[in-house]
Amino acid sequence: MTLAEMTKSDLEQMLKELQAQYNGFKSKNLKLDMSRGKPAPEQLEYCKEILYCLNGNFKSENGIDVRNYGMPDGIPEAKRLFAQILEVDPANVIVGGNSSLSLMFDIIGNAYEKGVLPGMKPWSKVEQPKFLCPVPGYDRHFSVTKFFGFEMINIPMNDDGPDMDLVEELVSNDESIKGIWCVPKYSNPSGVTYSETVVKRLGSLKPAAKDFRIFCDNAYVVHHLNLENQDKLYNIYQACVEGGNEDMVYLFTSTSKITFPGSGVCAMAASPANVEYTRRLLSVKTIGYNKLNQLLHARFLKDIDGVLNVMVLHATSIRPKFAMVQQVLNRGLAGLGCANWSNPHGGYFVSFDTMEGCAKRVYNLCVEAGVTLTPAGATYPYGIDPSDCNIRISPTYPPINELEQAMELLAIVVKIVSIEKLLA
Amino acid sequence: MTLAEMTKSDLEQMLKELQAQYNGFKSKNLKLDMSRGKPAPEQLEYCKEILYCLNGNFKSENGIDVRNYGMPDGIPEAKRLFAQILEVDPANVIVGGNSSLSLMFDIIGNAYEKGVLPGMKPWSKVEQPKFLCPVPGYDRHFSVTKFFGFEMINIPMNDDGPDMDLVEELVSNDESIKGIWCVPKYSNPSGVTYSETVVKRLGSLKPAAKDFRIFCDNAYVVHHLNLENQDKLYNIYQACVEGGNEDMVYLFTSTSKITFPGSGVCAMAASPANVEYTRRLLSVKTIGYNKLNQLLHARFLKDIDGVLNVMVLHATSIRPKFAMVQQVLNRGLAGLGCANWSNPHGGYFVSFDTMEGCAKRVYNLCVEAGVTLTPAGATYPYGIDPSDCNIRISPTYPPINELEQAMELLAIVVKIVSIEKLLA
Structure with a gap:
């Protein structure tokens, strides 16, 4: 009763x-x-031996000492590791610092100040830029778009991902909608993994705004609860390429819940044009991320099987x-x-x-x-x-x-x- | 001849x-x-033992495991270390990631988007904000202010620091001048250390802009060439306090050229109001900086004598x-x-x-x-x-x-x- x-x-x-x-x-x-x-x-104990995996060899596989300046987009072995995690080519990867949230913030900050690609209008020049927010969602995502003054629009989450009828209708008709937050796998907090249909519909969006972007926070990409019932996620980058929207998505992930929260390594993946432009703009704010930590992670985790x-x-x-x-x-x-x-x-x-x-x-x-x-x-x-x-x-x-x-x-x-x- | x-x-x-x-x-x-x-x-070899200094003890002196989330403004022992380097109180310190340049970029980004303190006008709303640039100076500083669209004004460097007559005249009369870059010790590239007179004049500025800020990049604060001829720098934060301008200065430094370039730890110091507001705004973009690296540095370097x-x-x-x-x-x-x-x-x-x-x-x-x-x-x-x-x-x-x-x-x-x- x-x-x-x-x-x-x-x-x-x-x-x-x-x-x-x-x-x-x-x-x-x-x-x-x-x-x-x-x-x-x-x-926190599972990866504590990470500090001891270098055996005094501080050279990246390209022969460069990771302790010195250089390689602003990351060392090759870390790019390869994250490429395996995100199922993209290493050339599509930028390896960052300890916080994927910071990287998302910086990508939005760059678009806000300079536009998403050369020649595009900065989002700061849009009268009232808007962002789609599948709900319930991750509060820290919403804080970032709030910081930059976006109007945030709630999108209901279904069992297979965000309500795509609504997403399609909104982005096709409103040029001021510049992005959508997505946690496509084991979503925060609902645990939903987007279905192949939803991912393909995302990749095939026809946004009114040419600078519309999917911010795909793949924070839980390998975070299964057991070996049997594992959700499979259709490759979102691939879906965008297939939809003729190669530049429309940024993927993010980190090792925060693989090695250490806050002392891990984050990465993003995107199209060649996005990667090239992002690398250029990030170089204004940093000479490079912590490559020693990147090397520790690459040597300790080795590859996707190690992860x-x-x-x-x-x-x-x-x-x-x-x-x-x-x-x-x-x-x-x-x-x-x-x-x-x-x-x-x-x-x-x-x-x-x-x-x-x-x-x-x-x-x-x-x-x-x-x-x-x-x-x-x-x-x-x-x-x-x-x-x-x-x-x-x-x-x-x-x-x-x-x-x-x-x-x-x-x-x-x-x-x-x-x-x-x-x-x- | x-x-x-x-x-x-x-x-x-x-x-x-x-x-x-x-x-x-x-x-x-x-x-x-x-x-x-x-x-x-x-x-790069002098500090390579840093990875081995923890002996399995990952707890900060406040009992918190540095490998987990939390403490966005840094762990206490790292604050104390940087307080000694910057000659301020630990309460005035925020410990960051691996890049002081990023921290400067973020502080300017915050001021640009939200103003320097609650209720202050964002710099983005100023018609043509300007920044004073002692020359010759550091190209990466100039890239940051260029990124945000500041008009940069050259200030000649004398043997004792920037031309203070010119600085005083400009900042007293032009409300759109929002900041000045300073490398006060062993300046990049001139090697000049600002004299006590220059520092005190900086601290006693009467800017037309209430939100004028000195960005004091103390990158070479302990970087002497020998034990004898060491330059002494008057405490710039103290000079600002004495000049009734406690909120007017941000100090920055890092261990990039103490431990490892790019894998070190950076920090900033400022007034209580600035620290409180900065902590709040930085919390939008990160859950916290790499505290494991902070602990490695604090344990390895110990204190100013270790540095x-x-x-x-x-x-x-x-x-x-x-x-x-x-x-x-x-x-x-x-x-x-x-x-x-x-x-x-x-x-x-x-x-x-x-x-x-x-x-x-x-x-x-x-x-x-x-x-x-x-x-x-x-x-x-x-x-x-x-x-x-x-x-x-x-x-x-x-x-x-x-x-x-x-x-x-x-x-x-x-x-x-x-x-x-x-x-x-």
């Missing part, structure tokens, strides 16, 4: 019991921070936590009709939807009981979730017993807030 | 001999690149090269009245001035004979040296015997071009 089907007095009785349980939680004085998708301490070997270790740590989330939420909420949540095959998040208008209060009650989730609304541009229902669950960082408690609390709180809503 | 005092026939005879010497050089098929201030291969110990090693490599430059130039050019050059106590460059209108041809003749210098004009905004006389000599990278040959060639070429000019 769903909550909505229960009688008022049943709901009132249930609410009383739930409140008692909630108060019980409160008295435990929990202090759990589940606000960000941080790897757990044990995950996948490490990812198996990460999956071993993460998988039981994702399973625990499902188990506790199923136990506490299944069949009550007051919540839906994703059950992804990879990535770092579970996307959780309350009944309409409940997410903020759920978040607040959790905080009051000592569990900090990602703030409700954060998965939407401007922090505004129009339905106030989405909450991002980040199960990776806490120990599994704390995660279990946090999920139990969440289930209780969701029931409380839902019943309050039904009784109101 | 100077060249100008010689008879025409003496000059013609001399020119013939010089041309023979020049052709002799050409036949050697030299291939020397002295275009950038790169450390020599042996200098100075490494700098003694660098000086041992560099000092004979700077001496060689002086020796060859003195031997070939002293007393001829056709060239002046600096003899700095530190830094990475010797600034060389030909007679007016000769630098480009000197550069070209050197290239033809196999020696690439920094392009003539590069030390001026837009690559335009109005007198066409300045050439930057970067003695650090080549082996000393190659450096000797390059300087001998330079002396010959300068004499050839000067005599041609006198005979014309």
Whole structure:
């Protein structure tokens, strides 16, 4: 029986019991921070030998000492590694610093100041440039486009990716729409992997704006939860080439959740024209990225097989936590009709939807009981979730017993807030 | 006797001999690149043990694992290290990535987009923002202000720093002047260290623009050539505080020429208000800089004494090269009245001035004979040296015997071009 089907007095009785349980939680004085998708301490150990892999050989395979200046677009072995990860040619790759977010920011900053390619109008000269934002999505993406003053337009996410009917309609008709954020694999937070159809429709867009760009953040490209149910992503660069839109996409990724968050290496891939222009503009702001770190990564990870070997270790740590989330939420909420949540095959998040208008209060009650989730609304541009229902669950960082408690609390709180809503 | 005092026939005879010497050089098929201030291969060895200094302890002194996300403004021990280098309080420091140039670019980008402090007008909204550029100066600084469309105004460098009469006059009267580039110690390329008077006048400026900023690139702050003749720099942040201009200055530095170029750590220092606002804006573009590299540096270098110990090693490599430059130039050019050059106590460059209108041809003749210098004009905004006389000599990278040959060639070429000019 769903909550909505229960009688008022049943709901009132249930609410009383739930409140008692909630108060019980409160008295435990929990202090759990589940606000960000941080790897757990044990995950930081898998690559700690990376510092010892050089054996005093600091030369890149082209014979250049990585400790000195030069090679602003990265060393060859790092380009090759990221080319394998992103399924492109090494010539299409620029290897960056420790932060793919910074690289995205800089690419947008360059387009804002100078246009996407030589001779194109800078986005700063467009009266009100707009950006499409599949929602729920990644708050830090939205912060970047907010920084540059883009009007952000929500695009609903379906089970196979963004609503492509809406995307196609908007970009074909509005020249001021300059880009779309995409996390095409194990999307943040929904866990959705874009279907081949969606990827091909993205690659075949006919944008009114010649300088429309797909910002494809492939942050979770190899971040499977297990060896069986792995999602496959159609090659987005290839889809754009096939669609006659070779210059329309930038791909990004990093080793932040392969080696170390914040001390990894990021990279981008794009068409030859984009790579050439990007290299030129990035050279204004840096003599080069940290090539010593690039060499450490290339030598330690070696190739895509080396990467996948490490990812198996990460999956071993993460998988039981994702399973625990499902188990506790199923136990506490299944069949009550007051919540839906994703059950992804990879990535770092579970996307959780309350009944309409409940997410903020759920978040607040959790905080009051000592569990900090990602703030409700954060998965939407401007922090505004129009339905106030989405909450991002980040199960990776806490120990599994704390995660279990946090999920139990969440289930209780969701029931409380839902019943309050039904009784109101 | 100077060249100008010689008879025409003496000059013609001399020119013939010089041309023979020049052709002799050409036949050697030299291939020397002295275009950038790169450390020599042996200098890259001084800190190579840095990768082994952690002994498996990845925790910052505040107990946080540097391999995970967090601490966007840097780890405490790195802040303390840079506070000692920049002679400020650790609370005034933000520790960045591997490139101080990127940090300068980002600070200007932030001011351009959002203004220097909350509520201030973005520089992008100023009709034609301007920037003061002491010349000769660092080409990459000028590229950054060119990128953002600033009009760059040349400020002559004197022996004690920029022409402060001119700086004071310009900034007091023109609200569109938003900043000045400064390399206050062992300046690039002149080697000048700003005098206490100049620093105090900088700190006491009364700019028409409330958002005027001194971009103080202290790239060579500990880069002495020897233990005796070390220049002292008055504390610029202190001078600004004393002048009632606490918010007017950003200091930058890096370990690029202490540990590794391009794989070091950079930092900035500024007032509490600037640090707070900068931290907030930088957080849009990155979750954090590479803290593992920060920890490696803090553990390896330890403190200012550790830094100075490494700098003694660098000086041992560099000092004979700077001496060689002086020796060859003195031997070939002293007393001829056709060239002046600096003899700095530190830094990475010797600034060389030909007679007016000769630098480009000197550069070209050197290239033809196999020696690439920094392009003539590069030390001026837009690559335009109005007198066409300045050439930057970067003695650090080549082996000393190659450096000797390059300087001998330079002396010959300068004499050839000067005599041609006198005979014309």
